[in-house]
Amino acid sequence: MLNEITQSEGSIPAEITDPVERLRQLCAALLKGLVERDLSIRLALLATLAGEHLLLIGPPGTAKSLVARRLRFAFHGATYFERLLTRFTVPEEIFGPLSIKGLEEDRYERITRSFLPTASIAFLDEIFKANSAILNALLTILNEREFDNGASRVRTPLLAVVGASNELPQGEELDALYDRFLLRLHIDPVSKSGFRALIGLRGESAPKVPATWKLTEQELRSVQEAAQGIEVPADVVTLLCELRDWCVAEKLRVSDRRWRKVVKLLQVSAATNGRTRVSVWDCWLLQHCLWDAPEQRKKVYDWYASRVGTSTALDPARLTQFVVAWEAKLKSDQESRSQRRNAKGQALYKGTDGKPTIETRGRVPMIREGTNDSLYLAPANAQVRHNHYYWLNLEDRTNGGNGFTLKELDALGVGEQPFPNWRDRTAYLAEPTSRLTRDTDLTPLLEPTRQKQAYIDACLCEVDAILDNVVQYQAGLQAHVESMERDIRSHLWVTADFVEPAAQTLQRTMTEVETLLHRATEVRKGFELLPRENPDPALATAPAVAR
Amino acid sequence: MSDVFDAASLERRYAFLDDCPAHLFAQVVTLPDGTLPERVAGVQRWRDALLAGRLPPSGPWPTEAVASPVRKALTELGLVRFCEAQPELVDDLLVDLVAAFARQTDALRTEVTERFRELDALERRRLSAEEDARAQREKREARVVSIDAETLHRLREQAERDHREGAPCRRTGDRDLG
Numbered sequence: 096m097l098n099e100i101t102q103s104e105g106s107i108p109a110e111i112t113d114p115v116e117r118l119r120q121l122c123a124a125l126l127k128g129l130v131e132r133d134l135s136i137r138l139a140l141l142a143t144l145a146g147e148h149l150l151l152i153g154p155p156g157t158a159k160s161l162v163a164r165r166l167r168f169a170f171h172g173a174t175y176f177e178r179l180l181t182r183f184t185v186p187e188e189i190f191g192p193l194s195i196k197g198l199e200e201d202r203y204e205r206i207t208r209s210f211l212p213t214a215s216i217a218f219l220d221e222i223f224k225a226n227s228a229i230l231n232a233l234l235t236i237l238n239e240r241e242f243d244n245g246a247s248r249v250r251t252p253l254l255a256v257v258g259a260s261n262e263l264p265q266g267e268e269l270d271a272l273y274d275r276f277l278l279r280l281h282i283d284p285v286s287k288s289g290f291r292a293l294i295g296l297r298g299e300s301a302p303k304v305p306a307t308w309k310l311t312e313q314e315l316r317s318v319q320e321a322a323q324g325i326e327v328p329a330d331v332v333t334l335l336c337e338l339r340d341w342c343v344a345e346k347l348r349v350s351d352r353r354w355r356k357v358v359k360l361l362q363v364s365a366a367t368n369g370r371t372r373v374s375v376w377d378c379w380l381l382q383h384c385l386w387d388a389p390e391q392r393k394k395v396y397d398w399y400a401s402r403v404g405t406s407t408a409l410d411p412a413r414l415t416q417f418v419v420a421w422e423a424k425l426k427s428d429q430e431s432r433s434q435r436r437n438a439k440g441q442a443l444y445k446g447t448d449g450k451p452t453i454e455t456r457g458r459v460p461m462i463r464e465g466t467n468d469s470l471y472l473a474p475a476n477a478q479v480r481h482n483h484y485y486w487l488n489l490e491d492r493t494n495g496g497n498g499f500t501l502k503e504l505d506a507l508g509v510g511e512q513p514f515p516n517w518r519d520r521t522a523y524l525a526e527p528t529s530r531l532t533r534d535t536d537l538t539p540l541l542e543p544t545r546q547k548q549a550y551i552d553a554c555l556c557e558v559d560a561i562l563d564n565v566v567q568y569q570a571g572l573q574a575h576v577e578s579m580e581r582d583i584r585s586h587l588w589v590t591a592d593f594v595e596p597a598a599q600t601l602q603r604t605m606t607e608v609e610t611l612l613h614r615a616t617e618v619r620k621g622f623e624l625l626p627r628e629n630p631d632p633a634l635a636t637a638p639a640v641a642r
Numbered sequence: 643m644s645d646v647f648d649a650a651s652l653e654r655r656y657a658f659l660d661d662c663p664a665h666l667f668a669q670v671v672t673l674p675d676g677t678l679p680e681r682v683a684g685v686q687r688w689r690d691a692l693l694a695g696r697l698p699p700s701g702p703w704p705t706e707a708v709a710s711p712v713r714k715a716l717t718e719l720g721l722v723r724f725c726e727a728q729p730e731l732v733d734d735l736l737v738d739l740v741a742a743f744a745r746q747t748d749a750l751r752t753e754v755t756e757r758f759r760e761l762d763a764l765e766r767r768r769l770s771a772e773e774d775a776r777a778q779r780e781k782r783e784a785r786v787v788s789i790d791a792e793t794l795h796r797l798r799e800q801a802e803r804d805h806r807e808g809a810p811c812r813r814t815g816d817r818d819l820g
Contacts, residue, residue, distance in 0.1 A: 321793055330647070375647075404649025413656040424672035549751045553674030561677070568652040575647035602650065 115369045117308055118587055124304045125165045128296060131289045133460070134511035134590055135162045135280055139381060140169060141588050142215075142278045144310075144318050145363040147356065148237060150222075150258045150273075152389060153282030163218030163257035166523065168302050170254065176214030180224040187467040189229050197245065204245035212242040215254045215312075222258035223269050230272065237275040254315065263388065273387075277356045278380075281389040318366060325362040334375055334402065341398055342385060349385055357384050364588055374582040375403055375575075379589045404575065408603035411611055414561070418614045421558060425621040431544035444537035451540050458532035461596045463500055470498030470531040474523055478508040485513045498531030545628045558619045565615060569608050576601050644647030661686050665733060675747040676703035689736060707806070708746045714737055750805065757789045758801035765789055765797060 110115045118140070124208060126138050134313055135151060139162050142149040151159040160177065168171040178189060187193065191210035197203065207213050211233075221227075225233055240253045248636070264273045285293045335354070342349050364377040382396040400406035435443045435451065446452035447459050461470045478486035486508050501524070509517040523529050579601065583594055648654075662682045664672050670681050680703035681760040691698035697713055700706050716722055725732050777784035789797075 140729075401650065402648065404647070409649060409652065411653055413653055413659050416667065417656065417659070420668040420671040423668060547748070547751055549755055550674065550748065553751075554672075557672070557674050557678070564652065564655060571647045571651075572649075575649075623779060 100337070104141065111308065115367070115585075115587065118367055119585075121304065121308050121310075123170055124308065125169060125302050127302055129158065129161065129165075130293045130296065131285045132158055132162060132282075135159075135282060136165065137588050137590070138145055138278050139163070139166045139255070141360070141364065141367070142171070144315065144367055145277075145322070145360045146254075146315075146319055147277040147360065148256040148258065148275060149278045149280065150260070150276035151280050151282050152260055152263065154284065157282045157284055159257075159282060160220060161261040163216060163259075165302055166255070167216040167255065168304045169310060170315075171213065171306070171311045173215045173254070174213060174252065175216050175218075176209070176211050177218040177220070177601075178211075179220040179223055180229075181225055182224050184224065184226065184229065186229050186232065190232055192228040201308075202245050207242065207244060211236060211253075212244070212249070212251050215252045217253065217256045218259065219256060219545050220259045221261070222272070223260045223262065225272060228270065230268065234271055234275065237272075238601065239634055245600070250267055252312075254312075274350060274353065277353065277360060278383050279386060279392075280383055281392065292344060318363060322359065322366040324361040325370070326363045327358060327362065328372050331361070331373045331375055331378065334378055337402070338378075338381065338385075338395075338398065345394065347385065347391060347395075348387065357381065368582070368585075368587055370582065374578060374585040376401075376579060376586065376589065379583075379593060388431075400597075403597075404572075405593070405600050408600050409607050411607055414565070414611055417561060418611060418618065421554075421561075421618045422614065424554075425618050425625075428544070428546060428625055429621065432541040433544040435541040435542045443540040445540045446537065452537065455537055456534055457537045459535050460527075460530040461498060461533050463498070466500070468500040468502075470500060471504055471524065471529050472531055473499055473504065473507055474509050474514075474517075474529075476509055477514070478511065480506075480508060493531060543626045545626045547628050551622055551625055551627060554622045555619060558615060558622065562612070562615050562619065565608060565612050567606075570610060572601070572605055572608060576605065653791070658682055663689065663733060663736065666736055666740055669737070669744070673740065673744050673747070675708070675743075676705070685736065687738065688739065689732055692722065692725040692732045692735065693727060693729060695723055697722055704743045704747075707750055708743050711746060712742050715742075754801050754805050757804050758798050761797045761801055762789065765793065 109483060111120060112186065122137060122140060124134060125140070129136065135149075135158075138634070139149050143166065149162075151157075151162065153159060163177065164175070167175045178184075180189075187205075189211050191205040191207040194204045194206050196201070205212075211217055211219075232243065236253060237256060240251050241248050242251050243600055250616055264270070335358070339349070339354065358373075360380060361373045361377045364380060365373045368377075378399060381399060382392050385391040385395050397406060437453065439453070441453045442452040443453060444455055444457075446454065447457040463470055473489050475492065477489040477492065479489050481487045489507065494503075504524075505513070505515050507514045509519075514520060517523070522607055576598075579598060583589055583597075586594070657669070658679050659671075659682060662685060666685055670685055671678065673681060675681070676684070680701075684701055684703040685699045687701055697716065700709070704712075721735070725735065766787060766789065769789070770784075773787050774784045
């Protein structure tokens, strides 16, 4: 496109063969010596490339005229016209004086040289002061780039008009004029941070733009022709459709003609950035096309930033709540205990010997309360000493249900020998049946609850549904971030103050999504590992649910 | 990517969850029966109906098989009329109702599984008999039979169909809220 033509003309220096780089350098050259006028210069150049006009709204003394004056240095042989309009401005001041010679010959013609009809770049200050005497001719020049000079309509060389005003248009008669400015920019005085640089400026020199960087009329035409072939993909169309709906809901009037011009501008943006298709990132420019009142620009921008996810990082509150619920459910299932059963399905209890049993009651050894001494039955033939000389047979082995501690057993006798001397003493004490026992309920034998296969499958399906959505979103987000890296990092018209914060915001969103994905994946793994009831027949041959 | 990436789409997809009463959120979300939007809409329908002093009409969730014991219990106990314009009472009751739906779902799932096992056993017996006969004819030892995945899938569908079409609810038919 640009380089093709210029290279063929042999006018581009070897060091800037890349047309995008050439425009970047051109922008930089125009910007030199200006403070915080980056955007106005970029938009002025873009408007001219697109064959549109730029309106600057802002208080006096904000370098509005300087933008137009500098813009002319971007073009070969540009003719420049500048005028401050008042309510009393007469057509002669804009379109040129009437030709006396023409009047003598009964022709109503103007001498247009050095006036708007012969200018390629024009700056019209206080443009909304335009009165009805000049309005129609002005609209024709802006829209058709033609001028009715007497009986004939002549082509004008106009590339772009930079209009300026301190105020918005008042009155319906100015609506058409306002609508002619596709790009609109509200200019503020320099910020506090830029003020030091402002007062450090010396003089007002013209920008030094090498002739080889300047654009020819032919190149401009080539850009506009190339832009017509730029694809407007479905994602951009979708975004524009949604934006139109939003504008309707917000009562923001955007004419059909303006929407068509917007698409053309996006195509020029893509073409001049060396792309063959419009990107959603080109749509950043829409904030400067769709407002009627300056405060609406931020609303359009906020909509756009929210839509492309650069305003704030994703706050996945609902999904997080969702995952938390499943995490709690998994924990509950993991901690759930159920009574173990044998192969016949009978409930099992922990027997007094520690082994599983289907008995619900068993006998446990008793201990003496207070001392915790083990309690025994007396041997079957135990004796008790009487008056230190005689052994009497012991009637009650249980000692009235109280049993005997070891010390109490040692006071007894067996075969008229003291218990401590009884040769079977050790074996007797080791025998479980020698212990005093009581009947007790056995403790159910618990194990982690085995879940039904169908239940686990159903849970996995639910979690998979979340995972699928998050994975799909993550893929879209990844492509979105990649397109940002590809399309916007070196974008000619999008300013740097958008790019870096936007990239950081999307990165934070990516982190949030990865966290969610990790948590949901862990939940899934947890459900997969839950103990299951005896597998149903399907498990023998059918594949398990796997991810 | 055919459509523009919509940063808010992920959360917006779950916007319907805002209709779920907060105190029932975890219960409804983690009840694996029907789809999540159906469950949320179902709970909302039951809540609205109870607040109006009546039982809700049937809906996609809970299915009639799941809901009918609850309906029966509420009708027999005459609870519904006390619910009219009593949001606190209804919200408390809904906790029990959703828990009852969960139990009933679990019980029905068990029944389907049991029916599936029965069908599986029948099919295995049939295949074994065929294999035995074949082996006898061919004078060889019978091989161990197995059921292919497609047949198993068909049997599972049959079990679900049998259950839907009125197989007696042997264990849960008279189940009450408890």
